[in-house]
Amino acid sequence: MTQPPARTGNRVFTLAALFLAAAAALASPAQAYREPPSLAEKVAAGELPPIDNRLPAEPRIIDMTASGQVEGRYGGDLNTIIGRARDVRLMMVYGYARLVQYDENFRFVADLVREVDVEQGRIFTFHLRKGHKWSDGEPFTSEDFRYWWEDVANNEELSPAGPPAVLLVEGELPTVEFPDPETVRYSWSRPNPDFLPAIANAAPLLIYRPAHYLKQYHKNYMDLAGMSKMQQIRVRSWAAQHNQLDNLYKFDNPSLPTLQPWMNTTEPPATRFVGERNPYFHRVDKNGHQLPYIDRLIFHTSDTKLVPPKAAAGEADLQARYLYLSDITFLRENEERSGYRTLLWHTVSGAHLALFPNLTCEDPVWHSLFRDVRFRRALSLGIDRSEINEALFFGLAIEGNNTVQPASPLYEDRYTTTWATHDSKRANALLDEIGLTTRDGDGIRKLPDGRPLEIIVETAGESPEQSDVLELIGASWRKIGVKLFTKPSQRDALRNRVFSGEAMMTIWSGFENGVPNADTSPRELAPTSQQQYQWPKWGQYHETKGAAGEPPDLPEAVALDQLYRDWYAAGDEASRTAIWHEMLDIHVEQQFTIGIVSGVVQPVVVRNGLRNVPEEGIYNWDPGALFGIYGIDRFWFDKG
Incomplete structure (x- = not known):
């Protein structure tokens, strides 16, 4: 069995070695951008702009061959099982769109941003992708970073404890600047090696918010003078409402715009959560196909004890959660009947x-x-x-x-x-x-x-x-x-x-x-x-x-x-x-x-015909985001 890489983890890099994807991010696709068929009808009806107007000026271009994957075809629903409604946040984890993320070798690469300049380990300048948009078509700019920093993280009503502790270096908060709509800069007087790992985390440090959506619930942007007395009374609880709606990681507010490959369309409580493709997602393959390949990501809730028999019955296209080493024999006995294969991935946590x-x-x-x-x-x-x-x-x-x-x-x-x-x-x-x-x-x-x-x-x-x-x-x-x-x-x-x-x-x-x-x-x-x-x-x-x-x-x-x-x-x-x-x-x-x-291996059930899932991989929360580092937006169904 192949052993996991000898040097993995939350590394700190010099500028020269940091973002290996920079050249690819600046390249142009070999052909014109390709419209996902499931969106063609909305484009024809004028409900969505054509793909050239939805992608950033410089989308992130994924080279499949670098990771041993192949370019795929569009279509299909990917079904998986979760144990409770709150696990809908795994759409955010699996989708793994981050400002900066880990690649399969646990090196940092730029993702949502075009590139990042790191000086002396203490000055981080993020260069956004011009024309990048949220899932509702609104621009993703430095204003979304400013709003979080000034109006959320440093607002005593929304964040009583102040900005997250990971942003403190020996008690010092960063200086945060927004020179233009495509530039954001965080700087400290000393290095902050925790900053990029926190951003690349499975449960990431999110230093931005969809300002255009959340401002309507923020007291600083409400027209109090134009409100009735009753409306003004309700405004007193504005912070609770804002925090309830501000769920980028929890992923349980379908109205909240996202940057992930799929958008959750189901409000809790529910037993089935449907993620529809994000028409403004920023990644494409080398032939100009906008990712993800798969149209919908569907999460089914179930008693966790029923997950192994459900997986063995073929009810999941991709499943690792709630499967254990003791289930391997049972799972493999049912592979041919239910049309899947059982892979064994490494785990690298300090203790199982x-x-x-x-x-x-x-x-x-x-x-x-x-x-x-x-x-x-x-x-x-x-x-x-x-x-x-x-x-x-x-x-x-x-x-x-x-x-x-x-x-x-x-x-x-x-x-x-x-x-x-x-x-x-x-x-x-x-x-x-x-x-x-x-x-x-x-x-x-x-x-x-x-x-x-x-x-x-x-x-x-x-x-x-x-x-x-x-x-x-x-x-x-x-x-x-x-x-x-x-x-x-x-x-x-x-x-x-x-x-x-x-x-x-x-x-x-x-x-x-x-x-x-x-x-x-x-x-x-x-x-x-x-x-x-x-x-x-x-x-x-x-x-x-x-x-x-x-x-x-x-x-x-x-x-x-x-x-x-x-x-x-x-x-x-x-x-x-x-x-x-x-x-x-x-x-x-x-x-x-x-x-x-x-060192306990993790069973991973994969539907026959689901392509680009590594035969051998590392199943880990952080670093790794479970399936995240392997690009679930690149998985596709081979109907042949």
Whole structure:
């Protein structure tokens, strides 16, 4: 099996190496632009302008041969299954139109913008495509960037915490300029290596908005004098309405213009979401065919437990979400009958599954216990990872910590194995050393306040794989006097419980990027995000610039925060490498997250005749956007 690339991740590049697509973006197609047949009737009826008037003056021209793909034919609906209505945002993820995006080798390329000039890693000048339009035909210009920066990000009613934390460099916000309709400039006094990776993210930093649409809901642009008294009263809640409609990423407002290849046309709640092609999409192939090739992207909601049988019955044209390694045999048995093939893609997250003890939980006893490194180490040593690997992953997974993977140039064996081998005797000794020596009649240890040592691990209730893993962990933990209970809930409810400190422990995937290099930002290793379930309140403190949450108060977490800041100031690769290794050492010794297995392959069901889907690929959230880096707008159905 082909291994993933050795050097992938959120890289920081010099200007010379940064945007490999610049020459292609400035080229002209070999022939005139080709009208998608599904739009021809609207063009003939005068409902849409002809394609020459819909594309930017310099569209992005995709060279299929560079990625081993072939130019395709128009038509068809691509069906896939999601687990809940909120997953309609995956149209934004899969479509993966970004100002700057990753290519298949995880290098940055310009996409929505024509090019980007980067000076000294701190000045970023975006050159927009002249004539680029939103999906409703209105111009996409620097005014859309100005509106977001001045009227949204820096409006206290819309953004109480101010601009996103990723735009802060040592407390400094950028200087943002709009020299002309096709130019936007962000600059700091120091480098900001997080800026482009955040823009290229699966859930991207969106520094623009469709100003022409949202202004009508913004108090600064309303004609208050011309309103009745009742209308003026309603305006008092304008911010809530604006935020409700401003859903570029959530993708659940069909009225909101988009720049993605498909436009969601379905309002929630619904069980079927239809994405129609964006007639103003900015990409074309080398023969002038406007992308996407496929006319409609259709999302069907279903109970997640039914996704494998539905996929096996041929109800999905492209499916990876909610399919697991344990489903492979069943899926392959039904390939011929249902007309699909099952591919196996690599995953490169730090851990396929990991436990997250909540160091900021509210319960004072658990709060204290989780902050004792001996307790976290004992829980890790008490897991029989080999049993889990053999029983659920055919022995093919990597057993060990949530850390960098072998394909990373930062990898060292000890990062995987330290405190991660099954050793019940040592785990018991650590628990005894803490003072948890009293047990009940069933052999379960007691907490200092007399309660049984029962850990409730909360899940999103979406994955039978998680439940199976927890059942095996529970069996091995009983040998060290710890009882495990599983509590499934919906994802949003789970996150709210984690954020509030009600949840004591969760199970989730590990670091998103398990194959970083020295130039990759180590922000995942420091308390920088509320989405880090091991210390959500510390992450919230960072994201809100101290307005909410709690500052880190564990010495090792404070050290990680400082090392993260030091990485920004490091002037050479050797210094950045040293900082990465110091942070990885802290993580493996402290067991802030308890990795279980990694390197698990991802089944991908692909309809026979669906072309340009790689036979071997990397299935990863960020970097990768799942199918995004492979250009789902280039997938097409070969009816022959």
